[in-house]
Amino acid sequence: MIFRFGDNLLINYEEAIAVVLFAIGFCMLLFHNNLMRKIIGLNIMDTGVYLFLASMGYIEGGKAPILPDPNATITMINPIPSGLVLTGIVVSVSVTALMLSLTVRLYKRYHTLNLDEIYEIIEEDEEYDIHN
Amino acid sequence: MTQKNNRLTSAYRRIYRRVYMVLSIVLCIFIIGTLLWTVSYLPPYGDTNTPTHNEVADRYVSQGLTETGATNIVAGMILDYRAFDTLGESFVLFTAFCSCLIILQGSEFVKQHRPDKYRTFDDNILRYTMYVIVPMVMLFGVYVLLNGHLSPGGGFSGGAILGAGLVLMSLAFGHNTVSRFLTPHRIRVITCCSLCFYCLAKSYSFFTGANGLHSIIGPGVAGNILSGGLILPLNIAVGCVVACTMYSFYCLFERGDLK
Structure with a gap:
């Protein structure tokens, strides 16, 4: 059978949890109509990605990549995923701020955060424009 | 005329909602399954010989x-x-x-x-x-x-x-x-x-x-x-x-x- 799970699912529990977090965020993005909850879902998805990256950089028995003194030789974790997570956090903060400000403007225009109601109002406006 | 139109659009909207929900559930299950399947084939956690730990x-x-x-x-x-x-x-x-x-x-x-x-x-x-x-x-x-x-x-x-x-x-x-x-x-x-x-x-x-x-x-x-x-x-x-x-x-x- 082609579709078979590998052996490392339980050993890679951190990655598995990251995937579950990603999925929770994705479900929130799809199933909620409220724009605020969609933004929170996107942030949960980001958290899943950070956890995945951070766990990919781990080396067995490795310490944080900070040398106590210049001559010390210790096993260190991979520093590259840590830097990438930092980039991700900054980008996610910026995107969240932009989305929230756009949401404020949408609420100002339509007085609701529900996406379906916003679509209905837009359709009504268009019909009104066509008939007049 | 407009009333008929409204009834039609609301029916369409109900059908659209139902199709959307079904497709969303299928998509979610597909994505979770694919990602977990990929994770199960990744190298073990903390391994030193993975492709990420390169030169x-x-x-x-x-x-x-x-x-x-x-x-x-x-x-x-x-x-x-x-x-x-x-x-x-x-x-x-x-x-x-x-x-x-x-x-x-x-x-x-x-x-x-x-x-x-x-x-x-x-x-x-x-x-x-x-x-x-x-x-x-x-x-x-x-x-x-x-x-x-x-x-x-x-x-x-x-x-x-x-x-x-x-x-x-x-x-x-x-x-x-x-x-x-x-x-x-x-x-x-x-x-x-x-x-x-x-x-x-x-x-x-x-x-x-x-x-x-x-x-x-x-x-x-x-x-x-x-x-x-x-x-x-x-x-x-x-x-x-x-x-x-x-x-x-x-x-x-x-x-x-x-x-």
């Missing part, structure tokens, strides 16, 4: 201290080897700040829809607690900012702590206290000067490095506060940008203006 990471860990002069290898990596990456991050933050300013500034809406009970904080307990907490938060932020090349921390985390301190101050003592020294004009000047300084300093360092010229900024003695070449000034620049941006986000969402 680049080895080089950073083994040579990072002598080449950059920073005991914090991550700081040496993001502000020396990959400094343009961090410059891009700062510009992303700056772009978000500009967009929020364009979208929210001057809108009376945020001001109008704020509940009255949150508007003033005439509370002695809060104010006297903040007399103790705000200086400590600021001091800790400055410590994290200046020790970015020696210990965990750096521009982004220190700047975020400083921004949080400014927000606390503005909440407890009123925004006039903060805007007495952090006017909108000064926020813009600090942000732009920090970004320009970052650009120029890192261009100089990359230019001399690429052409094999002698740079006047050496790595210094590792472990000292004045070491790591350009890492300390760059951390300060990034920290200023982040602190100003965090405080401006708070101002814009709280009262729709930087003043």
